Amino acid sequence: MAGSILRVAALLVAPLLVNAVKITETSSKLTFSNRHVSFDIRKSNGYIQNIIYQNTNLLGNVSGLAGQMYTDWTAGGFSLVPNSSHEIFNGSDWAGIVFTDNNTATGGFVQRSWFLRDDESGLHSFLRLAFFNETNPVQGVLGESRTMFRPHTDLWTHVVTNSEQYASHCLLIK
Ligand SMILES: *[C@@H]1O[C@H](CO)[C@@H](O)[C@H](O)[C@H]1NC(C)=O
Ligand SMILES: *[C@@H]1O[C@H](CO)[C@@H](O)[C@H](O)[C@H]1NC(C)=O
Numbered sequence: 001m002a003g004s005i006l007r008v009a010a011l012l013v014a015p016l017l018v019n020a021v022k023i024t025e026t027s028s029k030l031t032f033s034n035r036h037v038s039f040d041i042r043k044s045n046g047y048i049q050n051i052i053y054q055n056t057n058l059l060g061n062v063s064g065l066a067g068q069m070y071t072d073w074t075a076g077g078f079s080l081v082p083n084s085s086h087e088i089f090n091g092s093d094w095a096g097i098v099f100t101d102n103n104t105a106t107g108g109f110v111q112r113s114w115f116l117r118d119d120e121s122g123l124h125s126f127l128r129l130a131f132f133n134e135t136n137p138v139q140g141v142l143g144e145s146r147t148m149f150r151p152h153t154d155l156w157t158h159v160v161t162n163s164e165q166y167a168s169h170c171l172l173i174k
């Protein structure tokens with residue numbers, strides 16, 4: 001009796017694990033989702049839109065740069081726009097994407113990664129920057145690399161990174 005209950009439980013659980021992190025694709029975006037959260041990634045620049053957590057859009061609607069989460073480099077040499085490619089990685093209970101921009105014009109190399117695990121409500125994020133040319137062309141000084149969580153919704157009243165970087169009822173967070 002106990003044995004058959006366990007078998008039924010295993011049958012119910014197995015499909016959930018196989019589909020733990022689902023990926024769907026259109027011509028312009030990829031959507032990653034598990035049973036708690038989903039988010040879209042623009043293929044053209046790696047920007048994240050529509051982080052939906054329990055039916056609430058944490059970023060709000062896109063308006064200009066607002067309503068998105070993205071990394072940029074104010075000094076200009078590093079980027080994900082001019083020449084990025086992307087690759088999807090997955091395991092039985094996780095999936096993720098790595099955007100690579102090997103910009104031979106500036107000598108700047110960027111890899112931007114986002115991963116989602118089964119049963120977690122948060123995203124894992126990794127950023128890798130490199131200079132691959134010691135002579136020319138040279139990217140120059142890095143300056144600043146910033147990852148922006150830039151909501152466009154009244155949901156957030158205060159967003160705090162540290163004592164110097166914070167915002168209240170404001171759309172720009174550094
Ligand atoms: C986003 O746009 C939709 C459709 O116009 C609107 O119904 C919704 O209220 C907007 N969401 C926010 C957070 O502004
Ligand atoms: C990764 O995704 C592919 C395509 O959906 C699937 O066939 C494969 O089994 C997945 N790999 C693992 C380890 O789950």
Ligand SMILES: *[C@@H]1O[C@H](CO)[C@@H](O)[C@H](O)[C@H]1NC(C)=O
Nearest residue numbers: 100101102103104109130132
């Ligand atoms: C980036 O491109 C340069 C020039 O083609 C090449 O030497 C280098 O190996 C590339 N780097 C990576 C990590 O692919």
Ligand SMILES: *[C@@H]1O[C@H](CO)[C@@H](O)[C@H](O)[C@H]1NC(C)=O
Nearest residue numbers: 082083084102103104105106
């Ligand atoms: C973009 O990639 C192509 C093919 O790898 C390369 O020929 C071209 O120089 C790259 N452009 C820039 C701006 O890095």
Ligand SMILES: *[C@@H]1O[C@H](CO)[C@@H](O)[C@H](O)[C@H]1NC(C)=O
Nearest residue numbers: 104107132133134135136137
């Ligand atoms: C570095 O830049 C020089 C000059 O443009 C070029 O000759 C050389 O091939 C580049 N090296 C790499 C690894 O891209």
